[in-house]
Each structure stands twice: as C-alpha cells, then as structure tokens.
Amino acid sequence: MVGGSVPVFDEIILSTTLMNRVxxxxxxxxxxxxxxxxxxxxxxRYVEERGFVMPLDLGAKGSCHxxxxxxxxxxxxxxxxxxxxxxxxxxxxxxLADGTxxxxxxxxxxxxxxxxxxxxxxxxxxxxGVITAVSIQxxxxxxxxxxxxxxxxxxxEVLQTFSSGKELLGEILSAYEFMDAECMWLVxxxxxxxxxxxxxxxxxxxxxxxxxxxxxSEKLSDFLEQALSSGLVTDGxxxxxxxxxxxxxxxxxxxxxxxxxxxxVYKYDLSLxxxxxxxxxxxxxxxxxxxxxxxxxxGHLGDGNLHLNVTSEAFSPSxxxxxxxYVYEWTARQRxxxxxxxxxxxxxxxxxxxxxxxxxLRLMQQLKALLDPKGILNPYKTLPAQA
Amino acid sequence: MVGGSVPVFDEIILSTTLMNRVxxxxxxxxxxxxxxxxxxxxxxRYVEERGFVMPLDLGAKGSCHxxxxxxxxxxxxxxxxxxxxxxxxxxxxxxLADGTxxxxxxxxxxxxxxxxxxxxxxxxxxxxGVITAVSIQxxxxxxxxxxxxxxxxxxxEVLQTFSSGKELLGEILSAYEFMDAECMWLVxxxxxxxxxxxxxxxxxxxxxxxxxxxxxSEKLSDFLEQALSSGLVTDGxxxxxxxxxxxxxxxxxxxxxxxxxxxxVYKYDLSLxxxxxxxxxxxxxxxxxxxxxxxxxxGHLGDGNLHLNVTSEAFSPSxxxxxxxYVYEWTARQRxxxxxxxxxxxxxxxxxxxxxxxxxLRLMQQLKALLDPKGILNPYKTLPAQA
Numbered sequence: 001m002v003g004g005s006v007p008v009f010d011e012i013i014l015s016t017t018l019m020n021r022v023x024x025x026x027x028x029x030x031x032x033x034x035x036x037x038x039x040x041x042x043x044x045r046y047v048e049e050r051g052f053v054m055p056l057d058l059g060a061k062g063s064c065h066x067x068x069x070x071x072x073x074x075x076x077x078x079x080x081x082x083x084x085x086x087x088x089x090x091x092x093x094x095x096l097a098d099g100t101x102x103x104x105x106x107x108x109x110x111x112x113x114x115x116x117x118x119x120x121x122x123x124x125x126x127x128x129g130v131i132t133a134v135s136i137q138x139x140x141x142x143x144x145x146x147x148x149x150x151x152x153x154x155x156x157e158v159l160q161t162f163s164s165g166k167e168l169l170g171e172i173l174s175a176y177e178f179m180d181a182e183c184m185w186l187v188x189x190x191x192x193x194x195x196x197x198x199x200x201x202x203x204x205x206x207x208x209x210x211x212x213x214x215x216x217s218e219k220l221s222d223f224l225e226q227a228l229s230s231g232l233v234t235d236g237x238x239x240x241x242x243x244x245x246x247x248x249x250x251x252x253x254x255x256x257x258x259x260x261x262x263x264x265v266y267k268y269d270l271s272l273x274x275x276x277x278x279x280x281x282x283x284x285x286x287x288x289x290x291x292x293x294x295x296x297x298x299g300h301l302g303d304g305n306l307h308l309n310v311t312s313e314a315f316s317p318s319x320x321x322x323x324x325x326y327v328y329e330w331t332a333r334q335r336x337x338x339x340x341x342x343x344x345x346x347x348x349x350x351x352x353x354x355x356x357x358x359x360x361l362r363l364m365q366q367l368k369a370l371l372d373p374k375g376i377l378n379p380y381k382t383l384p385a386q387a
Numbered sequence: 388m389v390g391g392s393v394p395v396f397d398e399i400i401l402s403t404t405l406m407n408r409v410x411x412x413x414x415x416x417x418x419x420x421x422x423x424x425x426x427x428x429x430x431x432r433y434v435e436e437r438g439f440v441m442p443l444d445l446g447a448k449g450s451c452h453x454x455x456x457x458x459x460x461x462x463x464x465x466x467x468x469x470x471x472x473x474x475x476x477x478x479x480x481x482x483l484a485d486g487t488x489x490x491x492x493x494x495x496x497x498x499x500x501x502x503x504x505x506x507x508x509x510x511x512x513x514x515x516g517v518i519t520a521v522s523i524q525x526x527x528x529x530x531x532x533x534x535x536x537x538x539x540x541x542x543x544e545v546l547q548t549f550s551s552g553k554e555l556l557g558e559i560l561s562a563y564e565f566m567d568a569e570c571m572w573l574v575x576x577x578x579x580x581x582x583x584x585x586x587x588x589x590x591x592x593x594x595x596x597x598x599x600x601x602x603x604s605e606k607l608s609d610f611l612e613q614a615l616s617s618g619l620v621t622d623g624x625x626x627x628x629x630x631x632x633x634x635x636x637x638x639x640x641x642x643x644x645x646x647x648x649x650x651x652v653y654k655y656d657l658s659l660x661x662x663x664x665x666x667x668x669x670x671x672x673x674x675x676x677x678x679x680x681x682x683x684x685x686g687h688l689g690d691g692n693l694h695l696n697v698t699s700e701a702f703s704p705s706x707x708x709x710x711x712x713y714v715y716e717w718t719a720r721q722r723x724x725x726x727x728x729x730x731x732x733x734x735x736x737x738x739x740x741x742x743x744x745x746x747x748l749r750l751m752q753q754l755k756a757l758l759d760p761k762g763i764l765n766p767y768k769t770l771p772a773q774a
Contacts (some may be wrong), residue, residue: 106742169598
C-alpha cells in the first residue's frame, strides 16, 4: 500500500521467514513470546487452541509476520476492542544498526524502569532497528461472537447507531465498521457476493465478543430493536455461526480486492474526526465528477479511520493532481492523520508534514541519525528525503 | 516514594498548578484534552458528569496532576481494565530542553505518520521534556459497579480465584487486588477499620464494571458460588452501593497509610510472574526474622504487581543490608521489574540495571544526551549517575 517493505534502489533484503518459532506461551496470563517471522494466522490458531486470541487481526493475516505487524504498528479489525500495539506489546528483541542485540523481551504488564525503549520501534517501519522477537499480551478468547449487518439511511444515522451501540452493547462491542453503497456495488458486482440486506446508502457491521452468549444476545437484540424502531437502521441481519459470520465479514474485508478489479486504484488511509469523516468522500465525488469511476468510503468507523479509495480505468496524472494535495490539505485542516494505520513507507513519506509539525519532523530525523547513523536500515522510507 | 519529583541539590522547580484548564472534551468519542496541571480527581469528576471515566485512578488522585501521571506512566487501580497510558494517551504537548514546543497534541485513535514521539515522554519522569498538555481517551462510565471482598485460605487459592474470575466475569472484571493477613492486621489495628470477612491468610478484592446491572450481578453470583463451593474462597461479602464500595476499597487503598503508622517503612514495587509473586514475601519473612516488625505483601495481582513492604521501629542499616540487593537480585532472577509503576526517580535510579541490560541503559543515556544535552531536565533522576 505505501511500499514500506518494498526494496526500491540498492537495498539488501532481510528475511525473517525461518524465525518462525513460538518461544513460550503462558496459559494463565496469555502472554505469547515468539520470533518475528511467525505468521499472524498461525499465531492466532496457536493461541486460540489455548483459549486466547491475538489482540490484532487483519485481512493479510495469512501471510503477514508478527515482526512486520509490530514494526508497522498494524491496526486492523480488533483495534476498537483491544487497542493499539503500543499497549499490547509487552516486550521486543531488536537488532540495532551496529549489530547490538537490544533485549527488551520481557513479559511484564508493568515496568517503569527507565525509558520504554520498545515503543521507539513500534511503528517505525524497520528504520530504527530490526525486530527479531515479540512478547505480546493475548486477551481471553470470547465465548460468544455475534455479527449484525445493517443498512442505514444516511451517514448521520451511521454515527447515531454507533453511539447507541456503545451505550447498549457496552463492553462487548468489538468492531464497528462501515461501508457506503458504492462499496456494496463493487463487492456484489466484481466478486459476486450477495448483499444480505436491502439496498441502502450505508451499511454497518457491528461485532460483539463476550463471555456469556445469553447476556450478549440479550444486549444485541435490545440494541437492534432500538435501532430499527427509531429508524436509525432500515434493515438488518444477525449471524452467530462461523460460516455466516465469515460471510458477513467478507463483504467488508473484500472491498479492497473488489476495488483492484475495478481499475487503477488511488488509496488513502486517513484518521478524521468521525463527525466530518464522510464529508471528504462527498466532496471528492463532486470535485472529481466523471473523471473517477468510483469514489468510495469505508473503514473502521469506531476508530475514526476512513479508507478512501478512488478508481479510474487507467492511471491518470490529471486525476491524481485533483486528488493530491487536496486530500492531504483537507485532512490537515481537520488535524487528521494522512496515514492512520498503513504507515508512510516509500510512497507517502513526502506527506508526513501534513500531520506533523516541523519540530516533530526534526526530532524524528535526530532519532534516525542516533539509531542509524549510516542510514542502512530500511533506507528511503518513512522520513522525507533530506534537502 | 522514589523521589522523582523531589529537588535534591540545585534544581529549579517548575509548577504547573496554574495550567489547570480543560481545553476540550468530545462527548461522543470521550476524548479529553487538558493542560498538564489539572488534578486527576477534578478531571474524573468532569468526565463522569459527561458519562465517561478517566482510564486511570490512584490513591493520590486528590492531589496528583495529569501531567505528572503521564510523565511517570502511572499505573493504579484501573490498569487491569483499561491498560497502560502508552495505549490511552492520544497526544501530548511537550516543551523540550531548548524551549521548543513539540505539538503532538492530536486526538486521533490511530496515527501512523512517522515515529510515535509522545511515547518517549510517557514514563520518562520529566527527564526528556516537560509535558504541558495531554490528550487522553476516556472510556464510557460503567453503569454498574460491584465489589466483592473475599477471604482465601492460601496464595494458590488467590491465583486460582483469579483464573476463575477471568473465566466467569470475562469482560466486566475491572480490578483484582490482593492483600495478606498482616496487611489486614495493620489497617484494623492502626486505622480501626473493620474487616468485613472472617480472618484468613489472604484477602482479595474483585471489582466488576459493566453496562448492565442485571447481567453483571448474574455473572458475579455465579463466580462467587463456584469460588465458595470449590473451597477457593472461605468467606466473602459483596457491595453495590457507593458507601459500601468505598469502605471495601479503603481496606486495600489505606494499607500504605497504616504502614506509615507502624514505623520506618522499606518499600518495594515489583513486577513478578504471578506464580512466584508471594514467594518473595515468605522468603523475606524467614530471612529477616525478628529484625522486622512486619513483612507484608499486597498489590495489583491482576497485573503481576507486588507491593512489598517491611517495617521496623526505626531505620536500621543492617536490616536494609539484608533487604538490598537481596530483593533486587531475587526479582532479576525472575526477569521481573524492580519498579513496576513507581519509576526510579532519585532513590532507585541505581537499581535500573537489575531490570535492563547494559545495551538498553546505553541507549537511554544516548536519548537523554540527544534531548537534554545540558542535563537541565529533572537532573539526578531516573538514569544512574554516569561513571
């Protein structure tokens, strides 16, 4: 997406594929310690067999490595419930640029002895050190999972349904995702998926995860009853078994795949105040007119994270010129983030300054110079090229 | 406790007392932005009136400032539920040593644009910069809070009751605290508090916080029934109203006050693997014999955090020599932390190396030199004096 892991010029590629061993798992505390090359889906399977879940989940789980997840501070589908890796990662082993092995691989939930060095490496995209092992806190596996897929008449109703969900579902709300009608068109048209609800301007996917099925379904049905009777939601369906659950999640998770079949895709991953989040999509649709095939908005609404995507038949420099810097300037005016979860990598390192002031950029460059004076760690990435 | 905020030689004292303004509060997302000198208890009141709670709570809430909480990465009573400040703090404004104002005061849940600089200042005890404003994520205020105070026949049962609580209380478990019989003796003897349960070798305080009172009390009574019928717990009481809740919490929160009335107090705040956590207390009791008045253990068991305290009539160098480095070496052998939540400050900066390897210490010193080359920010604190 941003080319953070793609070699572009003269880089040497390091593979952690063979570093795929679980080092330890504490089945009382749920602490997993493993090497950086473990595949996320395999770790999920491993901890789920032991009554826990990984605190993160994302579309690429079948191929991504946990080391890469931590290096990019991956967000994904469980962020709303379990929070960021800055909170769930307990320890790291990192190899520094000079070959020093920095052993911060402890499994303590609390440790205030000096600076929390591991935080430096979470989300720095491999530019400050190479993560070789990870200690991570896994939450207990929920005993009951429900998914509701709902149609909403407008974006205001998407937001109100979220507020109502937070109130009535409380601590069992584990995901609140949204997609617009154009997204639904793309997945039904290109991937032949069937929409489970009536056609609507917006759709939301609400997931609950809890420890007691009876309590959870009572909370969920009260929430749905209120949402339907108040007109916030016009149609909906609920799934509790694995097959139906996966089918509903597929509508949301496969949007990216449907987009790639639609033509050339311009991708943006933004954090915005939720109230203004969809205005950018509407603005752009008007601004781009017939130049674009589709302008779509979807994402992790619960986290204020919009995935904005535009498609055209083929790459068009004039369309790009209408998109950038417009999208970045719009985001900066809301004090949003021009990269909510995908990082900056190679392709977006030039837009850092839309979300961070010059003083922050200067300190980042000082940290890079301190930790990697020769610039050998993932060069050309994350920070803008120095003038 | 560690003297992190106490001037010792030639320091200039900065007061943030007048920086006590709430800058903004978003009543949909629960994001609070405020100046560093706001008192935690006042912030709690402010957000509770608006349907939210602060993600941290601690005994000193009536006097501590939020800026200090963040600078010391305060843990406290809600850590088990809402996690560390590394996860809940969304943004900071920090004044650097050269006077630069570093504005990272955003309110975004997700932002992967460059390095997450705010993390550097969380827990660095003011040695890298002065926090002047904080943006923090407040969770919704739970509608039902219950506290159970239980007696356990042994430490093994304290641990098993915790496992059972995690299973049966699930997502509503919000605190799991323990104290030993000597702690109970101290609070009943010195503070004239009454124990609400039969005399037991150990006591635990279990708190639940949830969105639906009926569901929560059903979960809690199932948990208590199982704990009592299996013999893990020998006696117990439950509170749901504010007055009784506070009275039960007081037994745990006022241990520190009772200790200070018992004589000179040697205090340790350790993270240890939960299985071994109480062994250190038993070991020390045997080792110190009649030199000590009391050797007590209590703390945030759910976080693996032991508060180990020893009292004697007056300060005794020979007692101290029996305690240190014994306690630190014991902790280091378990790969524990010699300061779980209280930081290192002035008094414990010399013991950093029991929990961190030399490579980590070197990097900390490099960060200090980068951010505060003249050593003017909270000097003589956190890092060991350089040889």
